[in-house]
Amino acid sequence: MSEFQTIGKSLPRIDVRAKVTGRAVYADDIQLPGMLHGKVVRCWEYAHARVKKLDLSAAAKMPGVVRVLGPKDVTQKPYNSSVLDLMVSEPMHQMLGDVEDQYLFTDHVKHQGDAICGIIATSEEAAERAAEKVVVEYEPLPVYLTADESKQPGAVQFTPLKPGNLAFELPEGMFPNHVYGWGDADAAFAEAEVVFEDSFQVPKQKQAQMEPHAYVAQYDDQGRLTCWTSTQMPKCVQRKLSKLFDLPMSRMKVNQTVVGGGFGCRLGMVMEPEACAMALAVPGRPVKLTSTREEDWLDSPTRHPGKYWMRMGFKKDGTPVACDAYFANYKGGYYLDGSGVAFTTGAWLGGMYKFGALRYRGESYFTNQTFCGAFRGYGNPQTNFVMEQMIDRACAELGLDPVEWRKRWHKGVGDDGWCIGMTYSSCALDECLDRGAKAIGWEAKRAAYAKQTGTKRRGVGVAVMNHTSGAMPMLLEHTVCTVRLNEDATAEVLLACSEIGQGSHTTLRQVAAETLGIPVEDVHMAIGDSDATGYDIGAHASRTLYVGGGAVKAACEDARRQVLERAARALAAEPDQLDIRDRQVFVRDEPSRSLPMERITQLGVYNFMDPQTGKTVGDPGQIQGYSSYFPPHNSPPFGACFAEVEVDTETGEVKVLELVNAHDIGRAIHPAIVEGQLEGGAQQGLGFALTEDTLFDANGLCLNNSFTDYKMLGPSDMPKMTNILVENPDPYGPFGAKSVGEAGLVSPVGATANAIFNAIGVQVLQAPITPERVLQALASKRAQ
Amino acid sequence: MKERNITLSVNGRVHHLTVPVNKTLLEVLREDLHMPDTKYGCGTGECGACTVLVEGSRAINSCLMLAATMDGREITTVAGLDQGGELHPVQQAFMDQAAVQCGYCTPGMVLKTISMLAKNAQPSEAEIRHELEGNICRCTGYAKIVAAVQQASGQLEAPTLRQAV
Numbered sequence: 001m002s003e004f005q006t007i008g009k010s011l012p013r014i015d016v017r018a019k020v021t022g023r024a025v026y027a028d029d030i031q032l033p034g035m036l037h038g039k040v041v042r043c044w045e046y047a048h049a050r051v052k053k054l055d056l057s058a059a060a061k062m063p064g065v066v067r068v069l070g071p072k073d074v075t076q077k078p079y080n081s082s083v084l085d086l087m088v089s090e091p092m093h094q095m096l097g098d099v100e101d102q103y104l105f106t107d108h109v110k111h112q113g114d115a116i117c118g119i120i121a122t123s124e125e126a127a128e129r130a131a132e133k134v135v136v137e138y139e140p141l142p143v144y145l146t147a148d149e150s151k152q153p154g155a156v157q158f159t160p161l162k163p164g165n166l167a168f169e170l171p172e173g174m175f176p177n178h179v180y181g182w183g184d185a186d187a188a189f190a191e192a193e194v195v196f197e198d199s200f201q202v203p204k205q206k207q208a209q210m211e212p213h214a215y216v217a218q219y220d221d222q223g224r225l226t227c228w229t230s231t232q233m234p235k236c237v238q239r240k241l242s243k244l245f246d247l248p249m250s251r252m253k254v255n256q257t258v259v260g261g262g263f264g265c266r267l268g269m270v271m272e273p274e275a276c277a278m279a280l281a282v283p284g285r286p287v288k289l290t291s292t293r294e295e296d297w298l299d300s301p302t303r304h305p306g307k308y309w310m311r312m313g314f315k316k317d318g319t320p321v322a323c324d325a326y327f328a329n330y331k332g333g334y335y336l337d338g339s340g341v342a343f344t345t346g347a348w349l350g351g352m353y354k355f356g357a358l359r360y361r362g363e364s365y366f367t368n369q370t371f372c373g374a375f376r377g378y379g380n381p382q383t384n385f386v387m388e389q390m391i392d393r394a395c396a397e398l399g400l401d402p403v404e405w406r407k408r409w410h411k412g413v414g415d416d417g418w419c420i421g422m423t424y425s426s427c428a429l430d431e432c433l434d435r436g437a438k439a440i441g442w443e444a445k446r447a448a449y450a451k452q453t454g455t456k457r458r459g460v461g462v463a464v465m466n467h468t469s470g471a472m473p474m475l476l477e478h479t480v481c482t483v484r485l486n487e488d489a490t491a492e493v494l495l496a497c498s499e500i501g502q503g504s505h506t507t508l509r510q511v512a513a514e515t516l517g518i519p520v521e522d523v524h525m526a527i528g529d530s531d532a533t534g535y536d537i538g539a540h541a542s543r544t545l546y547v548g549g550g551a552v553k554a555a556c557e558d559a560r561r562q563v564l565e566r567a568a569r570a571l572a573a574e575p576d577q578l579d580i581r582d583r584q585v586f587v588r589d590e591p592s593r594s595l596p597m598e599r600i601t602q603l604g605v606y607n608f609m610d611p612q613t614g615k616t617v618g619d620p621g622q623i624q625g626y627s628s629y630f631p632p633h634n635s636p637p638f639g640a641c642f643a644e645v646e647v648d649t650e651t652g653e654v655k656v657l658e659l660v661n662a663h664d665i666g667r668a669i670h671p672a673i674v675e676g677q678l679e680g681g682a683q684q685g686l687g688f689a690l691t692e693d694t695l696f697d698a699n700g701l702c703l704n705n706s707f708t709d710y711k712m713l714g715p716s717d718m719p720k721m722t723n724i725l726v727e728n729p730d731p732y733g734p735f736g737a738k739s740v741g742e743a744g745l746v747s748p749v750g751a752t753a754n755a756i757f758n759a760i761g762v763q764v765l766q767a768p769i770t771p772e773r774v775l776q777a778l779a780s781k782r783a784q
Numbered sequence: 785m786k787e788r789n790i791t792l793s794v795n796g797r798v799h800h801l802t803v804p805v806n807k808t809l810l811e812v813l814r815e816d817l818h819m820p821d822t823k824y825g826c827g828t829g830e831c832g833a834c835t836v837l838v839e840g841s842r843a844i845n846s847c848l849m850l851a852a853t854m855d856g857r858e859i860t861t862v863a864g865l866d867q868g869g870e871l872h873p874v875q876q877a878f879m880d881q882a883a884v885q886c887g888y889c890t891p892g893m894v895l896k897t898i899s900m901l902a903k904n905a906q907p908s909e910a911e912i913r914h915e916l917e918g919n920i921c922r923c924t925g926y927a928k929i930v931a932a933v934q935q936a937s938g939q940l941e942a943p944t945l946r947q948a949v
Contacts, residue, residue: 022821501886
């Protein structure tokens with residue numbers, strides 16, 4: 001029997017009933033009395049232009065229009081919609097050089113879809129009709145779609161704060177010579193017996209979460225601004241909005257609604273500034289602002305695309321001597337977290353293998369596309385695509401088995417993880433590799449596919465990955481939790497951790513119930529109202545179960561300690577002799593000495609004094625547990641993915657036949673939710689590898705901002721998937737758990753690319769690996 | 785804009801409405817009838833989030849259907865499926881199989897499944913996947929949604945509590 005009551009059980013999700021009945025309330029579902037509708041007028045004609053003239057007079061006269069808002073009618077403070085500034089210290093912020101380069105409404109259009117002005121009307125349709133009457137004259141500017149173009153001397157500057165349109169490079173103060181890594185790479189390469197290098201391209205993938213962005217905002221009669229939002233980061237957004245609009249935080253409220261998918265797209269502010277600016281323009285009236293799918297595509301962040309060069313040196317026995325890498329990403333029109341992915345892409349690279357030396361440089365360049373931000377994996381899939389193909393090229397050249405090479409050379413317990421100095425506290429990657437290889441039939445298939453003829457070729461490939469559980473030490477990790485015990489020994493857990501579909505509220509409730517020793521049904525998660533909850537960073541960096549769960553566990557341990565202290569007095573025992581299970585407090589070695597937990601919580605609240613004796617029974621005071629939790633460590637998960645593909649060498653088409661995803665997650669608090677993360681991650685990872693890229697024409701206008709033209713794998717495209725959950729409890733994670741949110745996406749990228757390499761004997765250097773690129777690769781192989 | 789008087793039955797309740805001829809069924813459901821259970825995902829019939837049933841079993845994208853053309857029709861949305869606290873077997877299957885994450889595609893998925901099973905009570909896995917092509921889910925990778933359809937069609941048992949493997 002499991003040592004746990006709740007942990008490890010796939011219980012129905014907290015929110016599932018509301019979601020299958022359609023009663024879950026997403027932001028666009030909110031209806032308030034007197035509600036108005038906002039519309040942002042965007043530049044659809046140009047990707048780079050200056051606004052020469054803006055005339056709102058005709059729009060203002062349209063029926064139903066309440067207000068028109070030009071750039072001077074709203075705050076003109078520059079801002080940065082990302083939240084990195086909140087998560088690093090001031091000196092670190094200065095060193096990184098993160099800048100504020102966004103304006104609510106701009107006169108310098110930097111990407112198609114940039115915001116020009118706003119309309120507030122009595123209906124969405126009235127706002128849209130008025131938007132058509134806005135007159136804008138533009139002066140077109142040269143369009144830069146790659147770093148090579150925007151960094152040319154004489155190019156139009158995106159912001160005076162970043163000369164040369166170099167948004168970011170690893171800062172000298174922290175990374176001498178702008179390099180992250182260890183050892184002397186040049187000296188190490190001199191020792192190498194074989195060296196490989198190549199240049200790769202990675203795509204501008206879009207989160208394409210199913211719910212477009214939606215908000216309601218209201219400036220009420222107390223002078224308080226409330227924003228209902230589909231954000232992933234309610235507390236950070238509250239802080240950012242309060243700064244942007246110069247409102248004390250006590251007058252800025254954020255209500256997180258049910259969120260229809262995030263995947264990083266809703267990190268920081270998205271269109272909250274526009275919604276709030278509109279609400280401030282019509283005091284008292286709620287304003288709803290929703291984005292169309294096309295707006296979502298062009299005015300909310302994407303993954304960072306770019307050029308990724310890598311060189312690796314080995315001894316002939318496979319010893320990895322040195323790795324040199326350079327990733328120049330195309331940042332899009334605005335800075336956001338320009339420093340983030342440029343660094344982490346190298347961090348995941350450094351966290352994987354025991355190279356003798358590593359030299360990584362990362363740079364971000366402004367370009368005239370939708371700005372980049374966070375997308376599940378945050379640089380890791382880019383690295384996986386490149387690093388894992390380079391490893392397999394070396395294995396092929398040196399005659400080594402890719403599984404055995406990885407088992408020999410991956411980092412493990414005690415090695416530096418994603419940041420130098422943050423060592424791995426647990427690692428079960430060998431078990432992932434062994435079980436995954438067995439599940440896919442690695443040896444037999446590799447042998448069989450070595451001697452294929454015909455036009456359809458099969459291949460099997462492997463890739464491994466490391467990730468993080470939270471963003472420490474680069475960024476702040478902190479979650480506040482309060483747990484309040486009711487009179488009847490049920491509990492309310494108050495915290496701001498985001499449920500973005502990943503199931504966090506369900507798993508955090510399990511952590512609470514297990515710690516308190518009460519049934520999971522008796523725990524209510526009171527989340528989403530910034531008035532009631534303390535600080536939390538939000539759902540990013542796969543942190544919610546690891547850090548949020550740590551906070552819940554600490555708060556519940558605090559409450560539990562108080563229960564046990566009181567129970568010890570009642571039972572004439574010591575607190576450490578007691579345990580709680582199913583709402584009974586009992587002496588561990590003598591379970592018949594027990595009392596219902598309810599007796600303690602009841603008497604804590606209803607602590608009557610006997611008027612005749614002046615005495616009370618039991619201990620007074622409603623029990624509350626509290627934690628302001630800064631995790632002591634960052635315990636990264638590992639994963640090994642195996643993919644089998646069939647490549648049609650006549651058409652270039654790739655069909656993924658099977659995917660085995662083996663992950664070291666520490667402990668599965670809720671196995672079905674873990675599986676769901678891996679399976680959903682795989683769909684996005686396969687998309688990165690095979691089909692997904694936001695495309696622009698030479699003028700920077702988007703060619704595929706719709707589900708028809710942007711190809712994601714559908715139900716018929718998805719392969720058979722096998723999940724292997726390797727449980728190797730981590731010493732720091734709550735109940736041994738490590739993260740899983742982003743992990744599932746990463747290694748399917750490299751595994752698929754390597755399976756294609758195995759099938760056709762040539763690597764495709766640009767993701768997504770489209771049929772055209774497969775055919776080009778085959779042609780170049782024949783030409784050699 | 786021209787208007788038209790229509791009678792629309794939604795989840796068994798009859799509504800007499802005057803609708804502009806350019807208004808979609810999705811807009812009428814959400815804005816006029818204040819029934820937000822049917823979702824906007826793309827507005828162009830690509831994602832299936834706005835799926836509703838016509839005459840109990842035919843799935844359509846309500847974002848592509850003008851309300852004025854639906855006069856006299858009987859519409860079922862996901863909110864009309866559960867009766868007296870009892871979930872519809874398809875809803876129950878989505879719950880049992882952990883086929884719901886963010887939930888935004890779920891109303892459309894549930895209704896599409898009902899429509900699929902009305903045509904073919906025992907679809908093969910390939911048929912299920914083919915039928916679901918018009919409904920996009922970005923969270924699940926479809927594996928557990930396929931399992932939910934299999935459970936709803938009696939081809940798969942409802943799972944008991946699972947332990948980690």
